[in-house]
Amino acid sequence: MARIGVFTCWCGENIARNVDVEKVAEAIGKLPHVRCSVAYKYMCSDPGQAIMREKIVSEGLTGVVVASCSPHMHLKTFRKAAESEGLNPYVVEMANIREHCSWVHHNKEDATRKAIDLVRMSVAKVLRNHALDPIRVPVTKRALVIGGGVAGIQAALDIADAGHEVVLVERDPSIGGKMAGLSETFPTLDCSQCILTPRMVDVGQHPNIKLHTYSEVEAVDGYLGNFKVTIRKKARYVDMDKCTGCGICWNACPSKKNLSEFDFGMGTRKAIYVPFPQAVPARPVIDANACIKLTKDKCGLCEKKCPAGAINFDDQDELITEEIGAVVVATGYKLYDIGKEQQNDKLAGYGEYGYGKYKDVIDSLQFERIVSASGPTVGEIQRPSDGKEPKSVVFISCVGSRDNAKGVSYCSKICCMYNAKHTMLYKHKVHDGQAHVFYMDIRAGGKNYDEFVRRAIEQDGAQYHRGRVSKITEENGKLIVRGVDTLAGVPVTVEADLVVLAAAMRPADGVEQLAQKLNVGYDEFGFLSESHPKLRPIETNAAGVFVCGACQGPKDIPESVAQASAAAGKVMMMFSRKELTREPEVACVNEQNCAACFACARACPFNAIEQAEIRDRNGNLVKRTARVNPGLCMGCGTCVAICPSKSVDLEGFTEQQIYAQVESLV
């Protein structure tokens, strides 16, 4: 015989203003099986919980309904309170009479009637609840970090320093990401390489970090705490164990004119190369498309000269698997491809800036390489067309950002700051030069950020024009930049030697495919979706997968690093437990009834449904059936809706419970 207790909350004025809570309590008290029905001002407070606990004992309750706010808010609170009196937490239900009722209705009489309906439905449901046990899964205390930029490096080092193993996968031949190529960083103008390269060395030497560079994640299987990750190690043509990084090979290589990815095409590299001298690992890789031996079967100079015999032209891609407990995604960003054919044809445009047509129109990352001491010009500011020192440079903000017609709607967040930085770095090197900035707004929120922009304007004399540039043309070796100053209300024409376009920040290539492998959501721009924008900014909707850095949205270095440490913290929290528990409200297949059509398996967004076989004791196949992996199931209920034979049910939300709720309403 069920004995249900119902506890209705006033929520101070929040509920009581529009719902007659005493009337609700009284009406519900008359329902069959309801042993007690109480109203109290704050059910979630200590005395409120005490009332509930006392009633559970004195009335010998077998089920509890709390009529108050959203279960997102306090379901855990009340379940914990019930558990402390020996009741299974999953026989506690909530009726949301605040967000779903008092907050959205004004007529008290109607709202009270609706509140009674809502509570009655919950009573009907709780009568059919049964005890559930949390799912326990073991945890492999080993983390995978995808992406070796500053965010990935930070996350990997934090986790490794806490004593856990880390597998770090990087697509490029070296870790370091975009930050390794930057000149100096805002708002302090400290050298990017000086702060990053020691961290890169730490990664390379850390006993707990297994580094796979020139590698990509091929497939992800398994679930929270128990992932199996397949990694493709791309053919490097250099034996990492034999190679000493002496450099004889790349000095000998005759294939010289390959554009350097690290220099964003501003410099060249050999066919066998390390991307930059401080690369980690400091081992070369052969570009198979540029190598004369691999393309024409001639040359082979590097192989002949290598004293360690490390060159292997027969190298093949290799697939390896790693067992992993948690994943941190830190795949970073790329710049909007200005004026090029875009994959997404909505993002085409800016032909008026002549990027790709005029050599002296470059993007911001290319400018970073020109001012960087490690760049192709060794830090001398020279324009690409003729190597002359530019005496007038125009920086254009928001190329692609905040532009619904040709670009993306969002603000890329970091461009205002790096534009200011660029004008300063330029002025510090070219004292008689003049920097101009065309901007829409200056967005410099952050510690010491606005002061930094003011310095660029007031001390280093950057000319800021509030307005857009309409066209760039080239005449007699000068770039004619035509724009408008909307504050002065006049058209502005600047004769520039160099133009730098602050292109929008977009997620790195391939992130959508990776997100699909990991079952992580992403937005229309391809940025990975966090679980909650405020309270769960690191977690994703895939349990055990965390995000940090610019793959989640435009971010600067300090923010990326902070988020990376937060992600590492979340991983360490997971690894601090012997086993992980998950909510037991997952799907469950009635294997007797299952017709093995596997419609559910195809519909499941989390790949949580497997094909299983039932065999008799002699090993003969009795039947095939769908089976839910409770480690993977997120309890969304898609399979329940799609099953043609009604063989799947969701624990805690069974069809019986839901029909009972509906029935109690009509």
Place this chain on the structure above:
Amino acid sequence: MDIGYYPGCALHGSSNDYEMSVRACLEVLGVQLREVDDWICCGATAAHSLNQKLAVALPARNLALAECQGMQDLLAPCPMCSMELIKANQAISADAKLKKEMAEIVELKVEGKVSVLNLIQIFQQVGLDRIKELAVKSLDEFKPACYYGCLLTRPPEALQFDDCEQPSSMETLLEGLGAAPIDWNYKTECCGAGMTMSNEDTVLDLSHKILTNAADHGANCLVVACPMCHVNLDMKQADIDRRYNVQHDMVVYYLSDLVGFALGLDEQRLGVNRHFVAKH
């Protein structure tokens, strides 16, 4: 090839040299033009700056006429006309309510199904290979600056023709016929257009810049596909010369003039002898 033809006001008025040129040229190429019977003004800038409904209704009437006269493709050599027709086409086919309303206003059924083409697109439909077959003369004496103006490629979301900021379709055509088009900076800048009536200073300034830039980049002629551009750059050239105390001496051809030369047509047939700036 049989094709609908919407001359618009300019080609029957101030720019009838353009019509002569287009007709002569297309005749040789075997394109028969069927003029829309009873056509009216497209509305041009006047309509869309004053009355949104009128700006759709005027071109809609012409589209409806073309439809009921069985035309599938419609040549509108004036870019202003083709832009207005295309915009009306798109508005009508996207909005059933508007379609119904327009049918009532223009007193004809209108579906928005006619495909409106500019002059370059007609040449593209004939095909460069076919034009080359029929050509009797190379254009190698010409170093044209191809001038698209504002409207041949804009607004890009409506026209979807060529790269709106760095177009190249005229160059491709003329290069194929032996000319050596130059690369320059004012391809898609404005010539001042209808300002020629109300604010001549602006027109003289803008057109002067266009002519100067073309010459600076080594052009020996300008090529346009717009009657308004031709007026400002050719007819007004004497005024520009006077105002800025220069001697531009820049011949301004319609695209069909140059194609016509390649096809062996003379200046009289193409109406080139009626241009203001003559070739020396």
